[in-house]
Amino acid sequence: MADGAAFVEESASPAQSPLVAVTFQRNVQRKQKYLEAEPKALGITQIGLSVFQLICMSVFLAKGLSPMETDIPVFVLSLLVIIAGSVAIAAQNLHVPTLRACLGMQIVSCGASVFNMICTLVNMGHLPSLCWFNYYDNTTHESDGICHKIQDTHSHFYAEGALIHAALLAISVTLAAYCCKVVKCCTPAPKMPVITVHTSPAQQ
Missing domain, CATH: 1.20.120 (Four Helix Bundle (Hemerythrin (Met), subunit A))
Structure with missing residues (x-):
């Protein structure tokens, strides 16, 4: 799961996202x-x-x-x-x-x-x-x-x-x-891979 120190650049809606999604996030704590x-x-x-x-x-x-x-x-x-x-x-x-x-x-x-x-x-x-x-x-x-x-x-x-x-x-x-x-300006900002697991709502 992603921690509070990073933000997701691209996100997909839960209906269209797979069960496991890998996204790349910028670390805002780099500074x-x-x-x-x-x-x-x-x-x-x-x-x-x-x-x-x-x-x-x-x-x-x-x-x-x-x-x-x-x-x-x-x-x-x-x-x-x-x-x-x-x-x-x-x-x-x-x-x-x-x-x-x-x-x-x-x-x-x-x-x-x-x-x-x-x-x-x-x-x-x-x-x-x-x-x-x-x-x-x-x-x-x-x-x-x-x-x-x-x-x-x-x-x-x-x-x-x-x-x-x-x-x-x-x-x-x-x-x-x-x-x-x-x-x-010296090096591109590094991005961290973050694995997100989407769980389906529990059936009643």
Whole structure:
């Protein structure tokens, strides 16, 4: 027998139907698969990690320890990741257009995370301006020690940033995969065979 989670697309009248009928029904609970990805937790994680990166990058830019040429695109793309996380949380209402928007934003977020990770790895080799100045000038051991501390902090920050962008990429791929299971544009909606047994009314 069919459960309450499905509806019959085609039905025949009892007078014309055979004793046993096999019909194919769409599973209306298919959209519930999106909730198995824990979109609220993953969306909040996307937003939190991106905001953390934006704050740290702002501090580094303010201190002149990071190149603006690569950090501005990373800033913009990190904002897109924040938007993707917000849409993932909003898609918990299982509204199909919102789920499609979530799929699109997570695909964009995947590309943004890959680009940000590449820029972060490139910035790891960037020498802060203070160290360039010390390299070309006669400096004291004290300023040279400060330069080494800055270099260590700089490399640790960007190594951490690369790990964060890798985590954001994994989250985006996970949410996109679950959205793809729900949205019909990726795969046709599966149908379940349901066997219906028609019983004749009891004769008196």
